[in-house]
Amino acid sequence: MSFTPVQKINAYEIIVDQVEQAISDGTYGAGDRLPSERQLMADFGVSRATVREAMRVLQATGVIESRPGDPRGPVVTAFSPRVLEKSMAKLAQLDSVSRVELLQFRLLLEGHASLLAATERTDDELAEIARRGEDIADLADQPDVRFGERVNRFHQAIRRASHNQMLEICGNVVGGVMAEMIDRRLTSETDRSSRVRTSAHDARALVAAIRDGRAQEAAAISTGNIYRYYADDLSSEETRRLATMMESYGAQM
Known part of the structure; x- marks a missing residue:
């Protein structure tokens, strides 16, 4: 004993x-x-x-x-979303939280945020999403300049347009952590400009789906884009653990 x-x-x-x-x-x-x-x-x-x-x-x-x-x-005090945000930020930065867990959570957040944004967004919010998407394209010739931050701001605009506080709060925390992962992933690319151009193309496709109100397609595009960015760097076990979520959104792997 x-x-x-x-x-x-x-x-x-x-x-x-x-x-x-x-x-x-x-x-x-x-x-x-x-x-x-x-x-x-x-x-x-x-x-x-x-x-x-x-x-x-x-x-x-x-x-x-x-x-x-x-x-x-x-x-x-009354409950404040800031309290949740601070607690989640600490959790997301723990060494015990693996990359695949962060990716699973991000797929969940961004998939649902894109789905809701396609039906809930205002015209002003759509314009902001589109502008943030073009900010990604602007970095094609200088991919080392805050690429992760640009991607995070694009998704922040989508989460805001979802009109769901919980998705926005949780996504903002995870997005901040993921921005660093995005930049680290980009450093391993042999053709960084090509990777950025692919992300810009994916962002435009997502903007179009949100603009047209194609909610399910927006969710599939969003999760598919995130997955493909990391796909070449995933282990077989990480791929297995992400596959179910990808299938649930109808996203292409």
Whole structure:
């Protein structure tokens, strides 16, 4: 029989967990005040330093707002998309998250964003998508200049046109990480200008599908474009793990 090592838990972490649970179960809601620092010290049986450390963590993660010296106690904040964005950004940058996991998530996000943009976009949003697509083509003769950033801005415009906050927030986080992957992938190309021109051609095809309201086709084009950019560099296992998603969108591999 083997035992699992005991993990040391600091007192402030227990306070953080209990406060978050109290908010989760509705004991405290947005705008409510937690007990004062002195009361929290008494309730938890801990020192002032421990309470302050717990409050610092809760404030850093956007759970509460606290002003130094305010005797009334910290205020529970309303949920902000920024809190989710910060948490996802940390997760996406972990070494434990593999390339294929990032690609799977990106296919999901961009496929659905393109599908929705084809039916939900405004004329102004379509114009912005088209402009960002042409920005990619402008780099055909200088492919080393922020190519990943240009691609990310193109997809940002599409996610915005989807009118879905969750797709936009999650996509913006993953897009920032993927911009670096895009640039790294481009460095391994023998003909970088050709690769950029292919991406520009793919972007124009996606713009046309979104413009014409061809939602399913837009999703297939978007996911197919992303997959093909990495296809030559994928292992057989990565290809296998991406195949099901590609098939679900009707995209060509």
